[in-house]
Amino acid sequence: MEKFLVSRDKNGLVWFTINRPEKRNAIDYDVMDGLAKIINYVEENDSDKILIITGAGNKAFCSGGDLNAFHSLLTQEDAYKMLSKMGGILYKLLTLSKPTVALLNGVAIGGGCELATACDYRLGSTDGSVGFVQGRMGITTGWGGATMLLEKMPYENALQMLMSAEVFSAIDGYKKGFIHKVIGPDNLLGECEQFISKQIIHNINVLTAYKNVAIRKWQESNIKARMFEEIETCSHLWATKEHHTAVKEFLETKI
Numbered sequence: 001m002e003k004f005l006v007s008r009d010k011n012g013l014v015w016f017t018i019n020r021p022e023k024r025n026a027i028d029y030d031v032m033d034g035l036a037k038i039i040n041y042v043e044e045n046d047s048d049k050i051l052i053i054t055g056a057g058n059k060a061f062c063s064g065g066d067l068n069a070f071h072s073l074l075t076q077e078d079a080y081k082m083l084s085k086m087g088g089i090l091y092k093l094l095t096l097s098k099p100t101v102a103l104l105n106g107v108a109i110g111g112g113c114e115l116a117t118a119c120d121y122r123l124g125s126t127d128g129s130v131g132f133v134q135g136r137m138g139i140t141t142g143w144g145g146a147t148m149l150l151e152k153m154p155y156e157n158a159l160q161m162l163m164s165a166e167v168f169s170a171i172d173g174y175k176k177g178f179i180h181k182v183i184g185p186d187n188l189l190g191e192c193e194q195f196i197s198k199q200i201i202h203n204i205n206v207l208t209a210y211k212n213v214a215i216r217k218w219q220e221s222n223i224k225a226r227m228f229e230e231i232e233t234c235s236h237l238w239a240t241k242e243h244h245t246a247v248k249e250f251l252e253t254k255i
C-alpha cells in the first residue's frame, strides 16, 4: 500500500493524503519525502493553486512522528538529523507561495499538529481532536511547530496548548483559534472544497501576492533560524531518559 496519495483536479486543487490509517497516519521518512516532493511540485507548477493535506480514514489526520521508526534514534545528533529534515520540510510548507489547507479528518497529535500549523488554514472534523502532546513525552515540538504556532495564534492560547500538552476537542481547538472551521464528518471533502471556493479566490497572482506578504514578514523575523533553534532544543531533550522511557511505554502498551 502506498504510504501517501496525491491527486489533482482541474481547478488547481492538489490533495496530499497520508495513507497509513493503521498507524494513525504517522510520519516516517517515506511520508516526509513524499511531502517534500509535492511541496516543491506545487511551488513550481503554475496550474497548481492550493495544496490540501489530509489523512486517510476517519480516525486520524496524523499521529506525529512514527514512534516505531524513530525510537532507535537515541542520541542528540541522530534525533537532530530526523527533526531538522522534517523541520526543513515544514518551513518549505509554511513559505509555499500558494495557500495550504490542513483538513483534519480525525485526531491531530504531536507532530500532526505541527504539520497542521504549517498550513494556512485548518479545517477540523467535529469528531476530531488536537493536541501538542510532546510535553508528555519529555520533549518539545521538534519540527518547528511552536515557533509557527506562536506566529499564528493568540499568545495565551498557543502557550496553553503547548504547555498543557492537553488534547482538545475540535470545537475547543476552534474556540482557541487553532481551527478555522469545524465541519461535520459526513462530507468532509465536499465541505472543504466549499470552504475553499468561498474563502479563497482562484486567481493565482492574487493568492501568491498575499502569501508573499506573510512570507516576507516571517523571513524578516528570521523564522527559519528560530525554527531550527527550537529543533536543536528538542534534539537535546530527545536524548534524555525521560523521553526514551515515555516512547518505550507507548510502544510496549501496544504490544
Ligand SMILES: CC[C@@H](C(=O)O)C(=O)SCCNC(=O)CCNC(=O)[C@H](O)C(C)(C)COP(=O)(O)OP(=O)(O)OC[C@H]1O[C@@H](n2cnc3c(N)ncnc32)[C@H](O)[C@@H]1OP(=O)(O)O
Residues within 6 Å of the ligand: 022, 023, 024, 026, 059, 060, 062, 063, 064, 065, 066, 067, 068, 069, 070, 107, 109, 110, 111, 112, 114, 133, 134, 137, 140, 141, 142, 143, 250, 254, 255
Ligand atoms: C517525532 C516527532 C515529534 C514532534 O516533533 O512533534 C512527535 O510527533 S512526538 C508525538 C508522537 N505521537 C504520539 O505520541 C501519538 C501516539 N499515538 C496516540 O496517542 C494514539 O495512537 C492516537 C493517535 C491518539 C490514536 O489512538 P487510537 O485511535 O486509540 O489508536 P491506537 O493508539 O490503538 O493506535 C493504532 C495503531 O497506530 C499505531 N500508532 C499510533 N500513533 C503512532 C505513532 N505516532 N507512531 C507509530 N505508530 C503509531 C499504534 O501503535 C497502533 O498500532 P498497532 O498496535 O500495531 O495496531
